[in-house]
Amino acid sequence: MAFDPLLLFGLILVGIAVIAYFVFASFAYGAGYQPTPRSSVLTMLRLAEVGPQDTLYDLGAGTGAIVFRAARIYRARVVGVEVEPIRVAILRLRRRSGPFADRITIRWGNLFDLDFREATVVTAFLWPGAMARLRPKLEAELPAGARVVSHCHKIEGWTPEVYDPETDVYFYRRPRAPPATGGT
Ligand SMILES: C[S@@+](CC[C@H](N)C(=O)[O-])C[C@H]1O[C@@H](n2cnc3c(N)ncnc32)[C@H](O)[C@@H]1O
Numbered sequence: 064m065a066f067d068p069l070l071l072f073g074l075i076l077v078g079i080a081v082i083a084y085f086v087f088a089s090f091a092y093g094a095g096y097q098p099t100p101r102s103s104v105l106t107m108l109r110l111a112e113v114g115p116q117d118t119l120y121d122l123g124a125g126t127g128a129i130v131f132r133a134a135r136i137y138r139a140r141v142v143g144v145e146v147e148p149i150r151v152a153i154l155r156l157r158r159r160s161g162p163f164a165d166r167i168t169i170r171w172g173n174l175f176d177l178d179f180r181e182a183t184v185v186t187a188f189l190w191p192g193a194m195a196r197l198r199p200k201l202e203a204e205l206p207a208g209a210r211v212v213s214h215c216h217k218i219e220g221w222t223p224e225v226y227d228p229e230t231d232v233y234f235y236r237r238p239r240a241p242p243a244t245g246g247t
Pocket residue numbers: 089092093094095096097098099121122123124125126127128129144145146147150172173174175187188189
């Protein structure tokens with residue numbers, strides 16, 4: 064069979080372009096693609112004490128490293144928001160073919176346009192700039208007592224309740240409102 068080196072070169076270039084697109088296209092929105100390692104996901108979910116009563120928002124859901132484990136292992140209701148359409152298609156396919164579709168919502172869009180008021184747990188693995196932009200939104204919208212777990216990057220200005228250096232996970236809890244003082 065005749066072998067065309069130009070065709071091979073073209074295919075390699077296309078392959079590199081597709082991979083580069085997949086990893087880097089979302090950079091400007093807040094992070095490229097890099098799945099959270101399994102051990103870090105498990106630490107995040109354990110520290111946040113995720114359970115069936117929780118609504119967990121995964122901000123930048125990627126291909127679902129956090130989303131599907133939170134629904135499968137901890138039976139949480141999960142909302143995964145993702146900006147990159149190929150990953151959204153993968154997430155929707157995984158959701159449809161898995162047993163916990165009724166507990167999982169996949170949103171295609173920018174996480175900064177999402178309203179966080181329903182979330183009891185927020186998970187994120189975003190770049191530091193995005194975490195900084197996220198902070199005022201978390202402060203304004205998250206209910207008191209909500210838990211926030213971040214892999215790799217801390218939230219500047221917040222003090223983590225726990226930092227696990229082994230899995231590089233920061234755990235925060237939004238302050239509860241002080242008890243109302245009954246004035247006379
Ligand atoms: C480092 S990956 C983490 C993926 C996933 N959370 C995980 O743990 O495997 C960050 C993801 O956030 C997505 N992302 C970045 N900025 C975003 C934004 N503003 N809105 C929605 N998704 C965003 C990227 O497309 C990417 O899939």
